[in-house]
Amino acid sequence: MTANISLSQGRAYTAIPGPSVIPDQVLQAMHRPAPNIYAGELVELTHSLIPDLAAVARTSGKTAIYIGNGHAAWEAALANTIAPGEKVLVPATGRFGHGWADIAHGLGAETEIIDFGKSDPWDADRIADALRADTAHSIKAVLAVHVDTSSSVRNDVPALRRVLDDLGHPALLMADCIASLGCDRFEMDAWGVDVTVTGCQKGLMVPPGMSFVFFNEKAQAKRSTMPRVSRYWDWIPRADPQEYYQHFAGTAPTQHIYGLRCALDMIHAEGIEHVWARHERLAQAIWAACDVWGSEGPLQLNVTDPENRSCAVTALRIGAPHGTALRNWTETNLGLTLGIGLGMAAPDDPEWHGFLRLGHMGHVNGQMIMAVLGGMEAGMAALNIPRGRGAVEAAAAVLAGA
Numbered sequence: 163m164t165a166n167i168s169l170s171q172g173r174a175y176t177a178i179p180g181p182s183v184i185p186d187q188v189l190q191a192m193h194r195p196a197p198n199i200y201a202g203e204l205v206e207l208t209h210s211l212i213p214d215l216a217a218v219a220r221t222s223g224k225t226a227i228y229i230g231n232g233h234a235a236w237e238a239a240l241a242n243t244i245a246p247g248e249k250v251l252v253p254a255t256g257r258f259g260h261g262w263a264d265i266a267h268g269l270g271a272e273t274e275i276i277d278f279g280k281s282d283p284w285d286a287d288r289i290a291d292a293l294r295a296d297t298a299h300s301i302k303a304v305l306a307v308h309v310d311t312s313s314s315v316r317n318d319v320p321a322l323r324r325v326l327d328d329l330g331h332p333a334l335l336m337a338d339c340i341a342s343l344g345c346d347r348f349e350m351d352a353w354g355v356d357v358t359v360t361g362c363q364k365g366l367m368v369p370p371g372m373s374f375v376f377f378n379e380k381a382q383a384k385r386s387t388m389p390r391v392s393r394y395w396d397w398i399p400r401a402d403p404q405e406y407y408q409h410f411a412g413t414a415p416t417q418h419i420y421g422l423r424c425a426l427d428m429i430h431a432e433g434i435e436h437v438w439a440r441h442e443r444l445a446q447a448i449w450a451a452c453d454v455w456g457s458e459g460p461l462q463l464n465v466t467d468p469e470n471r472s473c474a475v476t477a478l479r480i481g482a483p484h485g486t487a488l489r490n491w492t493e494t495n496l497g498l499t500l501g502i503g504l505g506m507a508a509p510d511d512p513e514w515h516g517f518l519r520l521g522h523m524g525h526v527n528g529q530m531i532m533a534v535l536g537g538m539e540a541g542m543a544a545l546n547i548p549r550g551r552g553a554v555e556a557a558a559a560v561l562a563g564a
């Protein structure tokens with residue numbers, strides 16, 4: 163037997179939590195010469211995106227499109243609603259909560275962060291305590307990350323709405339659904355979310371470059387009280403343009419519009435409820451495999467309670483140097499790229515090499531998940547990482563419905 167030949171030729175698979183796998187149909191839809199940006203198909207296509215995006219977010223509110231990544235949507239949501247000196251409350255359950263707070267700080271907001279660590283969801287009682295103490299209602303928004311992609315913690319957004327309602331606190335409820343939209347169940351209006359931010363490169367299956375802010379009338383009322391909003395971030399002309407260019411405050415993201423149109427068609431053909439159920443079943447297969455591996459080895463799911471786990475991304479702890487070694491091995495030998503751990507340890511800390519993440523968002527199916535798990539099994543075998551036996555079988559049983 164030849165131990166050291168690489169088996170990485172063939173179609174590569176990047177199983178990182180964003181950017182996600184781009185469907186061939188989306189790539190093909192984008193592969194075209196520059197279209198007219200003043201009239202015709204592109205204008206109609208753009209208009210057609212709005213109701214379909216809103217349907218994925220489950221809102222009858224307004225939609226503003228930005229040419230930018232998730233950080234742009236973070237900034238856009240705040241630039242329209244939070245004036246310098248106003249306060250925001252951030253229940254952080256991983257790196258991304260802190261990231262959104264940083265953006266708020268940069269815009270001159272006062273930030274109050276409640277840090278729930280790197281493996282636990284937020285605790286609604288502690289958030290309630292902070293809001294109860296704010297008798298002057300100086301907190302103008304709660305910045306809630308639905309799924310924190312660094313920890314793979316999924317938070318209970320409706321519980322946060324109940325806390326605000328029970329206390330009669332008027333703060334806006336803003337949700338970051340960048341990782342979760344089109345993967346984990348999310349229902350903006352039914353859950354009482356005032357502002358939702360998301361990006362196109364995760365559950366929406368399009369290359370990075372577009373992001374979206376959905377907002378309701380309560381958020382628009384807060385927008386109306388703002389002393390000023392930068393022209394570029396202002397969501398009013400983007401959501402209600404008088405001229406086509408105002409959708410984007412400039413040139414349209416031409417190829418992205420075609421790609422997103424195609425991706426939304428795919429989501430609507432499958433049905434959003436089915437999309438959520440598919441992600442849930444695939445995630446359960448991953449968790450089943452990880453439970454078996456972890457029964458006799460160092461690999462552990464970062465989030466203990468399945469109720470608090472995202473169905474889009476899975477953060478794993480495996481101990482240094484196994485995380486980096488496994489990622490390197492599967493990429494070099496199998497053409498399978500696993501995600502780095504994020505926010506768990508500083509990059510210059512040896513512990514940094516003890517984490518990894520699996521992205522399973524968007525265009526993923528059963529055979530892709532089995533390939534990831536089988537590839538990890540091969541890597542752990544090659545690297546002599548201790549593990550329980552039967553992990554791939556356990557995942558197969560989940561997919562078989564057994």
Ligand SMILES: *Cc1c(COP(=O)(O)O)cnc(C)c1O
Pocket residue numbers: 180231232233234258307309310311338339340341361370
């Ligand atoms: C990916 C992600 C972001 C950041 O998006 P960028 O496109 O990298 O700017 C923010 N929040 C969450 C939850 C994410 O998953």
